[in-house]
Amino acid sequence: MARETGIQRHLAFIGKIISLYTHEQKNHLAIINESAGLLGDMLEFSEEIKELPQARQLLDIIKSIDAQIKRSSEMAKYLNAFGHRMDSPTASFNVNGCVEEVLVLLNRLIAQKRITFKADYASGLPPITGNPSNLQLLVFMAMQTLVTVTRENTQIFVKTFSSNDSTIIRITPEGLDAPVDFTQQSDYFKPVRAVTINGSGIDIIIPVNSH
C-alpha cells in the first residue's frame, strides 16, 4: 500500500512537471507566433517592405514557422493532457482520448520503422472510472511490443469498441515479422487485462463497471 502511494505520488509529480513544462512551452510558442505574425504583418501592411526582393522568401519562411508552431502546439496539447492523467489515481475518463494521446506521442517511435497507424474510435463509449495513466502505460507496452514485430512500411490498426460489459482496445498490425507475444505478467493493471489475438494482435479489455 505504501509502495502504491509512493508510485502515485511519483506519477503526480511527473505529471505536474509535464503540465508546467507544456504551459511554458505554449507561452514560448505564443511569443514566436506573435513575433512571426508581426513580421508577416509588416510585409503585408508596409508597401516599402512589400517591394523588397526577398519579400516572397520572407513570407515563405514565416509560413514555415507558422506550420511548426501549429505542430509543436498540437504536441504540447497532447503532452499536457497526458501529464494531467497522472493527477489522481482515480478519475472518470474517456478511453478514446486516453488512447489517442499515447498514439500521437508515440508517433516518432512508430515512424522510425516507417509504420503508420490508423485509428477507428467508436463513438458513445461509456466513461471509465479508474486510473487512466495505468491504462496508457498498458497501451504503450502493447504498442512497443507490436512495433518490434511489425514489418516496415505497414500499418497498425487501433480500434475501440464495446463488447458485453467491457470496452476493448484492439491493436492489430497489418504485416508481422513474428507472432505477437504479449503476456501481461503483473497484477498492476487489474482489472484491465491484455490478451493476444491468435498471435496477430492485442486486445486490451477494460471492464466498464468494475474498473
Next chain:
Amino acid sequence: MPQTKLLIIDDEEDYASALTERLNLRNFDAAAVYEAKDALAAVEINHPDVILLDLCMPGMDAKDMIKAIKAVAPEVEIIIVSGHALPTAEIKQTALVKPIEIKELIEKINKAILKKQGAL
C-alpha cells in the same frame, strides 16, 4: 467610427507587445500592461472596451482580477487567454488557448464588442 479600445494584460512582454502592434495595425486601439498590479490603473485610465487577460500571471488570481476589473469597469468585456488547457466548459466558451490565430482572436473581439453593445 471610434476605434475599439483593447487592453492586453499579460506578463509575457514580447508576446503582449507584438500582439499590441498587430492589433493596432488592424485599426484597434490596443495597449498592454505586463504586471497584474498595473492592470486596474490601466483599466481606469484607458477605459478599454475589451480586455485580453492572461489567466495565469505571477501574483494574480484570475477570478479576483476579473471581480476587481468588473468593479471599476462593469461594462468591459473580458476575454481569457491561457497557455493551459482550459479547465471548464464555461471558460472554454469565452477563452482562447495560446498560441492564438489572429483571425480567431479578432472574431472573438468582434463578438465581445457586439455583446457589449447588447447585440448578442
